[in-house]
Amino acid sequence: MSEAIPYKIYLAEHEMPKEWYNVRADMKVKPAPLLHPQTHEPMTAEELESVFCKELVKQELDNDNRYIPIPQEIQDFYKMYRPSPLVRAYCLEKKLGTPAKIYYKFEGNNTSGSHKLNSAIAQAYYAKKQGLKGVTTETGAGQWGTALSMACSYFELDCKVFMVKCSYEQKPFRREVMRTYGAGVTPSPSETTEIGKRILERHPGTSGSLGCAISEAVEVATHSEGYRYVLGSVLNQVLLHQSVIGMETKTAMEKYGITPDIIIGCAGGGSNLGGLIAPFMGEQLRGEADYRFIAVEPASCPSLTRGRYAYDYCDTGMVCPLAKMYTLGSGFIPSASHAGGLRYHGMNSVLSELCDQGLLEACAVEQTSVFEAAEQFARIEGILPAPESSHAIRIAIDEAMKCKETGEEKTILFGLTGTGYFDMVAYEKFHNGEMSDYIPTDEELAAGFAGMPQI
Amino acid sequence: MSEAIPYKIYLAEHEMPKEWYNVRADMKVKPAPLLHPQTHEPMTAEELESVFCKELVKQELDNDNRYIPIPQEIQDFYKMYRPSPLVRAYCLEKKLGTPAKIYYKFEGNNTSGSHKLNSAIAQAYYAKKQGLKGVTTETGAGQWGTALSMACSYFELDCKVFMVKCSYEQKPFRREVMRTYGAGVTPSPSETTEIGKRILERHPGTSGSLGCAISEAVEVATHSEGYRYVLGSVLNQVLLHQSVIGMETKTAMEKYGITPDIIIGCAGGGSNLGGLIAPFMGEQLRGEADYRFIAVEPASCPSLTRGRYAYDYCDTGMVCPLAKMYTLGSGFIPSASHAGGLRYHGMNSVLSELCDQGLLEACAVEQTSVFEAAEQFARIEGILPAPESSHAIRIAIDEAMKCKETGEEKTILFGLTGTGYFDMVAYEKFHNGEMSDYIPTDEELAAGFAGMPQI
Numbered sequence: 001m002s003e004a005i006p007y008k009i010y011l012a013e014h015e016m017p018k019e020w021y022n023v024r025a026d027m028k029v030k031p032a033p034l035l036h037p038q039t040h041e042p043m044t045a046e047e048l049e050s051v052f053c054k055e056l057v058k059q060e061l062d063n064d065n066r067y068i069p070i071p072q073e074i075q076d077f078y079k080m081y082r083p084s085p086l087v088r089a090y091c092l093e094k095k096l097g098t099p100a101k102i103y104y105k106f107e108g109n110n111t112s113g114s115h116k117l118n119s120a121i122a123q124a125y126y127a128k129k130q131g132l133k134g135v136t137t138e139t140g141a142g143q144w145g146t147a148l149s150m151a152c153s154y155f156e157l158d159c160k161v162f163m164v165k166c167s168y169e170q171k172p173f174r175r176e177v178m179r180t181y182g183a184g185v186t187p188s189p190s191e192t193t194e195i196g197k198r199i200l201e202r203h204p205g206t207s208g209s210l211g212c213a214i215s216e217a218v219e220v221a222t223h224s225e226g227y228r229y230v231l232g233s234v235l236n237q238v239l240l241h242q243s244v245i246g247m248e249t250k251t252a253m254e255k256y257g258i259t260p261d262i263i264i265g266c267a268g269g270g271s272n273l274g275g276l277i278a279p280f281m282g283e284q285l286r287g288e289a290d291y292r293f294i295a296v297e298p299a300s301c302p303s304l305t306r307g308r309y310a311y312d313y314c315d316t317g318m319v320c321p322l323a324k325m326y327t328l329g330s331g332f333i334p335s336a337s338h339a340g341g342l343r344y345h346g347m348n349s350v351l352s353e354l355c356d357q358g359l360l361e362a363c364a365v366e367q368t369s370v371f372e373a374a375e376q377f378a379r380i381e382g383i384l385p386a387p388e389s390s391h392a393i394r395i396a397i398d399e400a401m402k403c404k405e406t407g408e409e410k411t412i413l414f415g416l417t418g419t420g421y422f423d424m425v426a427y428e429k430f431h432n433g434e435m436s437d438y439i440p441t442d443e444e445l446a447a448g449f450a451g452m453p454q455i
Numbered sequence: 456m457s458e459a460i461p462y463k464i465y466l467a468e469h470e471m472p473k474e475w476y477n478v479r480a481d482m483k484v485k486p487a488p489l490l491h492p493q494t495h496e497p498m499t500a501e502e503l504e505s506v507f508c509k510e511l512v513k514q515e516l517d518n519d520n521r522y523i524p525i526p527q528e529i530q531d532f533y534k535m536y537r538p539s540p541l542v543r544a545y546c547l548e549k550k551l552g553t554p555a556k557i558y559y560k561f562e563g564n565n566t567s568g569s570h571k572l573n574s575a576i577a578q579a580y581y582a583k584k585q586g587l588k589g590v591t592t593e594t595g596a597g598q599w600g601t602a603l604s605m606a607c608s609y610f611e612l613d614c615k616v617f618m619v620k621c622s623y624e625q626k627p628f629r630r631e632v633m634r635t636y637g638a639g640v641t642p643s644p645s646e647t648t649e650i651g652k653r654i655l656e657r658h659p660g661t662s663g664s665l666g667c668a669i670s671e672a673v674e675v676a677t678h679s680e681g682y683r684y685v686l687g688s689v690l691n692q693v694l695l696h697q698s699v700i701g702m703e704t705k706t707a708m709e710k711y712g713i714t715p716d717i718i719i720g721c722a723g724g725g726s727n728l729g730g731l732i733a734p735f736m737g738e739q740l741r742g743e744a745d746y747r748f749i750a751v752e753p754a755s756c757p758s759l760t761r762g763r764y765a766y767d768y769c770d771t772g773m774v775c776p777l778a779k780m781y782t783l784g785s786g787f788i789p790s791a792s793h794a795g796g797l798r799y800h801g802m803n804s805v806l807s808e809l810c811d812q813g814l815l816e817a818c819a820v821e822q823t824s825v826f827e828a829a830e831q832f833a834r835i836e837g838i839l840p841a842p843e844s845s846h847a848i849r850i851a852i853d854e855a856m857k858c859k860e861t862g863e864e865k866t867i868l869f870g871l872t873g874t875g876y877f878d879m880v881a882y883e884k885f886h887n888g889e890m891s892d893y894i895p896t897d898e899e900l901a902a903g904f905a906g907m908p909q910i
Contacts, residue, residue, distance in 0.1 A: 079461075382535045382609070424627065
């Protein structure tokens, strides 16, 4: 065990990032612009500002500025739960008997339980600065809703969360955490919106979907004075805010002379993966380094490995702008047997473009093997990982075992996005051998593709 | 905001404690010895070793050695989740508008969710070193059971947890976390023990109690070859292990020239409070400092403020040794309306003796005011506290508000023992206004006292 590198590296406050890094500035081919859902013309800032906060629209469209200063108020909030530790997985390495050196950046040590807070606080800050009364959003499992509730509570903003009804009923704890932070939580679909009423009429007793919750949140934001809609993933602004993960990681690694060979992240909408790899990808794009980047997605929702790179709707209600991305079609719904998050049909545009250019590898893993890795990791490293994060653990362990075979001393870095305290129902299924590994058939994927716009 | 002191102080690995501090060594009047439940004679090491691990018995009876080296294996495990941060509550101070400086030592950043892991890993280590196959224990809410499961998994020891039946059914998540760590979890009372069968015969359909679970765990430990019983609080050995909290805190404070005026901890069995205050109390006992120590207990289970200082049974089954302590009588059962932990009828002997000597103040708080403090803290400091920990928050805020009145710039330190992720049912009751502040009547206390042994 090398004594030179501690188990956990925490940056001192003065070493913490003061700027976010915008990887788009270093991309030769920029991600494709957002298109208007009706006209299919590129969205203007003015159009976007009716839905999103002004400053966030600016960040969404900014392909040029490499560094964006982090406002002092956000830096102050970051100090409450950041820096997150960069952990050397000594115990895991020992147990695996691998010559590989494994590191993970752990984002779960805050009450939202994940990295989502990094963007939530930024979005709440800009909403407050714009003089808004509040924001609306949707949440599925509840991590994003929790993060946004915390951020809004800090800036004394109203927060209206539409929570997919089945989650609202199955995850009352998550709901109560949001209520603790003063958020209003409405099960979706609800009678409080036109679209909610329409859906309830058509599908009485429906347990809801993320797409429907998005539509309700957007409706309320655009019909209430002083409100805007905010989103926890997929958007470029979110990746920008999440770059704080990569910036901290890079500083910590440089401090100890560590250079990763492989950088691994789980990929749903792309917020964590994009944030973790951002500054490293920047070096790669500028020809200053040579890393291997791996996006890990669930085999049940394989946008990068089996999707199409094309313009698609971001929501099932088709009210949001169109984005060019790897997608399974906005009508694609992953099997109900899928336990974790990472259920989004598409992938952030920046990551999609990087993938298309061959700069980012992608692989898909089945959930039983993900939970095997999760349990192994929990027992050895003492952290109970979220199912989402465990996708990255799976591939990190696989890569470390390859090193064991070849004898290579590779340095592996992965993002551990959060904790699984609210995912014990999934763990229970795994323990009871009731977890299935359903993978969509080609026919099912074809049905999803069929609903895509022809652009 | 003072820039000199960071939001969070993390010790470097080389600054972490290498020894536990045994406060008994500095006490002029030592805590009274444990007595045999039948003979009422002081328990010998040999007698205790049939129930407890050999080395732990030695620590339990050690009133002389001031410092006990922390074995390297335990130090290595500590590195996985320690040092815990000493947090300067800048945000809380600002919101309260107090001139007081508030610090808290946060023990919740590990998967067990609390400080319990500090002793669990020590007890598992000594069990392994003794060549045992496994250990047995009881758990109520599940924090201790989770911590022990993690520790046993690390040392590859079998772990049999008897979980109070109502918790087993109401807290399936906790149960699954323990199963993730490979523990066997049995709802208590069970058909697997003689005492369990007897209780089920007498009280069919009972939802169990901690006292019954202890008796089952002790029975299995004493009737199975290679097993011993371990306990997460109340015992002196546990306070010894928990002194790592106080040792880290003291080192961190000294590094930045901080001297606390008031040190506050919640008190159930006393493990966290005893661990936090230990090295500070040592200075006090040696006449080197003058701190004010406050134990905060729930008004529903007020052992220190309304109990008697006398010999009593440690368990309702009356199979464990007798301890001299502040107690409400082993037959006392706190109102079912009490939401958090801190339900134990007695208090650790060391803390009881310090309290009796006037070195430790005690106060009792009602649960609605505790949850008010919890919610306020969660919103301002971003950490969702456990109900137990929130007892300390309540008094810390009250003391800070007194400073606001007087203008005194006191330095307040409190122990934040854990997170409340698995306590959302209690938070829900609070949000819905369904929380009651039941305080036991004098008659109810008299009934508890009536069952105490006459020693």
